[in-house]
Amino acid sequence: MSRISKTGLLILSGFSIPILVELRTLLSFVNIEISAEAAMAIGAIYLAVLILYGTFPEADESNTGS
């Protein structure tokens, strides 16, 4: 079973968009300026990591042996 359901990934991605869209503005508040291309690249990497993490199978607790 995946860590985050497909629905969860869809909703989380949706909620992330406003932050990604305004990432440059947010960073400019702390005097960090990045280009539009860099902001898009960060957004793409973030979404890719989120999807990879979410679709990765959950660790089976019965086999952890702790």
Next chain:
Amino acid sequence: MSAFVDRFPQEARVVRAAMYSSFVALFIGGVFGIIQTLHRTDFVRIIDSTKYYDVLTGHGVFMVITFTIFFLVAVFTWAVTSSLDRPVEDIRFTWSWYGLMSLGTVFVAIPIFAGFFDSIDMSAAVLFTFYAPLQAHPLFYIGLTIFVIGTWLAGADWFRSWWAWKQDHPDERIPLQTFMVLTTMIMWYVSTLGVALSILLFLLPWSLGLIDTVNPLLTRTLFWYFGHPVVYFWLMPAYLLWYTVLPKLSGGRLFSDPLARVVFVLFLLLSTPVGIHHQYVDPGIAEGFKFIAMTNTMFLLLPSLLTAFTVVASMEHGARQRGGTGKLGWLKSLPWRNPAFTGMALAGLMFAAGGFSGMINAGMNINYLIHNTLWVPGHFHLTVGTAVALTFMAGTYWLLPQLTGSRLYSRSIGLFQVVLWFIGMTFMSNAMHRAGLLGVPRRTAEPQYREVTFEAAIGTVGELDAQIALGGTLLFLSLILFLGNVLITALGRRVEDPVDGTLPPALSGPEDSPEVLDNIRLWTAIAVVLVLLAYSLPIASIVRDGGLFGLGGEAFPVSVDLSTLLEVLR
């Protein structure tokens, strides 16, 4: 319990007809929307810029008059019938107001579409805000009048149902959904008086050539007398769904029936005496009147904040009923797979953002920063364009199966569609707000002037245009997915119990609310007094300074050769 269509088949037919009418308007308005978005941002241009106002008028009128109000009458008819648990008193009367609204829409649509053909001497490129000096063909005003009369009769129909119910249940409290409908309709009667006067006394006689001039400021003021409460007229069916359906979809019950009643009473009282806040830069209205309008407007935040509290508390209750725990952990237990729930929740979230930008609009001094800029369309695409439209779409996913007897065709497409709307609106509306802060004007096909540059603190105007175009395109795709899902659902086969349509009682029910809240006569009287206090002196002053029919002299309408103007701008 059997579906609404089985219990009230005749009423379900009217509700379906009104809902389908609203979806036709949504499609037409959406097509105009994507055309203007791509035109303004200069990505794709399929119309001449001289036709931009025709497109803008079509987008505005079909979206915020036809789509919203047809959907409203559908929801209200369903709500009154099901909450009183009785059929309408005379179904022929119900069909007659639906017929009037449809006839009015056709009359309004004819001059709007005729405006695209130079061979036809007819147009209505006056925008949704149809005050002077812009002038439309008389058919446009006649159509609007017939449409509004249709809504008045719809209200009379619902009052008649309530009155008949009251005779059978003399000691019972008004059921919550019916209470919401009745208070909303009183607000509508009070507020449409302004636009009725504006059309019947000034705009229609002027367009027919019966009078030579009008007082433009008077028609503007009468429009905005109606133009702000109409915002709440669009919103109230969304509120009705948030208060009565969303808690059930969350798995729980409404937190407080009394708070819901208080909110609707406050909207009845405060929606109308605030319209002058749309006229902060109008010369001819004293600053003191504008200040009073601003103060009244700020009071309107109260019912919105009460709603945020009550609806979120109801959702939390639902999530905890479903096993949710923790301070924020309960959010994970909400039914995010259900497009009806997710759509309404996302709509509510965006409404909060719209409320924040609305406070900027309402603040008299800071309004000057964004007045008539692209910020304003950015704001109302969050409110009517998302809080209302997305809630209506999400509500359809729950309501339509009850009206047709067939299951929703695809929950997955529905879920994807509502999230896509949220994402598309994030791109479009956010960029519109930011462009407005740079001073980019609204209501123009050519926002870039040769001698003027708009400087962005972060990024460029080109990036903002790209975001607007991307957002608009995603919204259009979302709209097509919605309409496709609805169409296939409507054509689907009938099944037993297509959706659970029961609404559980509130945690704190009507027995906990003071009886005075149901005293509709009292609230109506106070609403009228507040309107008189807010408007009598400003209108007397406007008439004294500018005359009832203007000061004579140069006759309106103002006529500008748009092609020459565009050449100058280029």
